[in-house]
Amino acid sequence: RKEVEQDPGPFNVPEGATVAFNCTYSNSASQSFFWYRQDCRKEPKLLMSVYSSGNEDGRFTAQLNRASQYISLLIRDSKLSDSATYLCVPLDYGGSQGNLIFGKGTKLSVKP
Amino acid sequence: NAGVTQTPKFRVLKTGQSMTLLCAQDMNHEYMYWYRQDPGMGLRLIHYSVGEGTTAKGEVPDGYNVSRLKKQNFLLGLESAAPSQTSVYFCASSYMYNEQFFGPGTRLTVL
Numbered sequence: 050r051k052e053v054e055q056d057p058g059p060f061n062v063p064e065g066a067t068v069a070f071n072c073t074y075s076n077s078a079s080q081s082f083f084w085y086r087q088d089c090r091k092e093p094k095l096l097m098s099v100y101s102s103g104n105e106d107g108r109f110t111a112q113l114n115r116a117s118q119y120i121s122l123l124i125r126d127s128k129l130s131d132s133a134t135y136l137c138v139p140l141d142y143g144g145s146q147g148n149l150i151f152g153k154g155t156k157l158s159v160k161p
Numbered sequence: 162n163a164g165v166t167q168t169p170k171f172r173v174l175k176t177g178q179s180m181t182l183l184c185a186q187d188m189n190h191e192y193m194y195w196y197r198q199d200p201g202m203g204l205r206l207i208h209y210s211v212g213e214g215t216t217a218k219g220e221v222p223d224g225y226n227v228s229r230l231k232k233q234n235f236l237l238g239l240e241s242a243a244p245s246q247t248s249v250y251f252c253a254s255s256y257m258y259n260e261q262f263f264g265p266g267t268r269l270t271v272l
Contacts, residue, residue: 083260092251092263093204136203140258147258148219151196151203 055137058156066127070155072120072137079139079150084111084122086133087154093136096122127159162187165264167252173270174242182237182267184252190262192255193235194219195227197248198266204251210235242271 053074062068074082082099097104099111099120110123120137134154141150168183184193191212196204196219206219210229224246226238235254239246247270253261 081259090249090266092266095260095262098260142258148206148209149261151205153201153203 053137053139053150053152055135055152055155057153059158060155061158061160062127063160064127064129066159067123067125068127068157069124070122070135070137070157072122072152072155074118074120074137074139074150076139076141076150077115077118079141081140082111082113082120083138083140083149084109084120085136085138087136088133093151096135124157127157129159129161132157132159164188165252165254165262167250167264167267169267170265171268173272174239175272176243178242179238179240180242180269181239182250182252182269184235184237184254184264185233186235186252186254186262186264187233188254188256188262189232190254190256191232192257192261193229194253194255194261195225195235195237196251196253197221197246198251199248207237207250242269244271247271 055072084096085093087093103112108125112121134156136154165186194209195207208227210216213232216227228236250267252264255261
């Protein structure tokens with residue numbers, strides 16, 4: 050099975066902190082990448098797509114390093130509402146199909 | 162738009178009973194998926210469909226069947242439930258192979 054590896058955490062940070070998550074993926078043929086967040090006992094929700102040139106959405110910045118098969122997510126000015134599990138999700142293509150590969154994610158806890 | 166909805170939200174079954182989980186999406190997506198998530202684990206793909214009338218096996222298909230009679234609906238069936246099928250089941254949909262949008266999940270307990 051194709052895999053993705055993340056530090057499970059938990060990352061415990063104070064409000065206002067900057068926190069970074071890293072992720073490595075095993076399939077060098079992966080073409081698309083996403084960050085999802087999953088709150089406890091809820092469905093995963095798309096946070097952002099990850100583009101080769103890197104992209105930013107408000108307080109969130111994602112980077113992709115294809116040579117190292119490495120993806121990162123930076124969260125600035127952490128809010129209490131950012132507490133969740135963050136999932137690095139590559140889209141793997143095999144033959145005629147493409148499927149998202151989910152790992153266990155990284156748990157973030159933002160404290161007051 | 163409701164996005165992706167799932168019915169029911171919770172269910173308790175006895176071993177050997179059968180049930181069907183319903184997923185519906187109003188985004189006109191061609192592709193739909195069923196996943197299961199066990200405590201502390203990542204999502205695992207059970208079955209998926211790339212269009213009305215088509216289905217395919219995912220990573221953990223044993224013990225489950227699916228049907229996609231209408232584009233907006235994807236049904237997951239358990240013919241003879243087992244305790245190992247206790248899990249949270251998520252349905253998702255996407256426009257082709259791209260980011261997926263998930264329903265709120267069904268919590269199933271098999272006693």
